[in-house]
Amino acid sequence: MRVVQVTGRDHPELNDFTNLTDVALRRISEPERGLYLAESVKVIARAIAAGHTPLSVLTLDKWLPQLEPVLADWDIPVFVANSAVLEGITGFDLHRGAIASMRRPILPSVADVIRSARRVVILENIVDHTNVGAIFRSVAALGADAVLVTPECADPLYRRSVRVSMGTVLQVPWTRVPSWPDGLRELRDAGFTVASLALTDDSISLDELCAESHDRIAVVFGTEGHGLAESTLAASDRVVMIPMMHGVDSLNVAAAAAVTLYALRPSA
Numbered sequence: 001m002r003v004v005q006v007t008g009r010d011h012p013e014l015n016d017f018t019n020l021t022d023v024a025l026r027r028i029s030e031p032e033r034g035l036y037l038a039e040s041v042k043v044i045a046r047a048i049a050a051g052h053t054p055l056s057v058l059t060l061d062k063w064l065p066q067l068e069p070v071l072a073d074w075d076i077p078v079f080v081a082n083s084a085v086l087e088g089i090t091g092f093d094l095h096r097g098a099i100a101s102m103r104r105p106i107l108p109s110v111a112d113v114i115r116s117a118r119r120v121v122i123l124e125n126i127v128d129h130t131n132v133g134a135i136f137r138s139v140a141a142l143g144a145d146a147v148l149v150t151p152e153c154a155d156p157l158y159r160r161s162v163r164v165s166m167g168t169v170l171q172v173p174w175t176r177v178p179s180w181p182d183g184l185r186e187l188r189d190a191g192f193t194v195a196s197l198a199l200t201d202d203s204i205s206l207d208e209l210c211a212e213s214h215d216r217i218a219v220v221f222g223t224e225g226h227g228l229a230e231s232t233l234a235a236s237d238r239v240v241m242i243p244m245m246h247g248v249d250s251l252n253v254a255a256a257a258a259v260t261l262y263a264l265r266p267s268a
Contacts, residue, residue, distance in 0.1 A: 048070060143265045195237065
């Protein structure tokens with residue numbers, strides 16, 4: 001790696017790290033420019049271990065010893081600056097020490113992602129990057145095999161999503177479904193039972209779903225606020241609810257995903 005001391009944002013390769021607080025801009029520019037941002041030494045290491053290519057790194061001087069073994073095989077610029085300069089470049093306090101610009105990998109096909117999977121999570125139009133990252137972390141921790149996201153779902157490789165997932169978004173197989181809810185047909189043809197989480201008159205309980213012991217199951221979680229579309233529910237094999245107490249009608253989608261995945265976890 002090549003260490004470059006910087007005192008401002010005038011280096012052209014720093015453009016990858018500017019205006020990070022402008023979510024709308026990043027949603028447009030990241031896929032088009034083919035990059036995403038990995039924050040913290042641990043997440044950068046996980047990205048490289050997953051086969052992703054680093055382009056440049058921005059960090060504080062004190063983090064160089066931890067970055068050196070991670071970037072030993074890469075001839076890329078590592079920009080070093082003090083905290084004030086880093087905040088001026090990125091627009092936020094870089095308290096996790098380092099952030100890397102990574103080349104965005106080409107997404108696999110749905111067929112490739114689900115080929116050997118038994119438990120698949122589908123995220124329908126979830127817009128909060130924190131929720132997306134938290135669900136990926138639960139998928140990794142609780143033994144699900146893959147994630148599919150709908151065309152309007154937030155970007156799993158957005159900086160906050162990657163950070164909240166603790167880098168597991170770089171480890172869990174995932175891709176976008178090109179058409180929704182038509183994409184459910186491919187899962188059903190592959191032998192998956194499609195179970196959607198929603199409160200309806202015909203919902204069964206999560207315990208009832210687990211008792212059915214499906215060999216391959218795809219669990220669908222809906223957007224914050226409105227939940228799943230009627231067309232998705234109509235195309236599902238099961239509509240499932242998590243029984244609530246004390247007058248609470250639902251959980252945050254990330255919490256609901258964790259509860260559901262724990263209930264459906266592989267037996268020891």
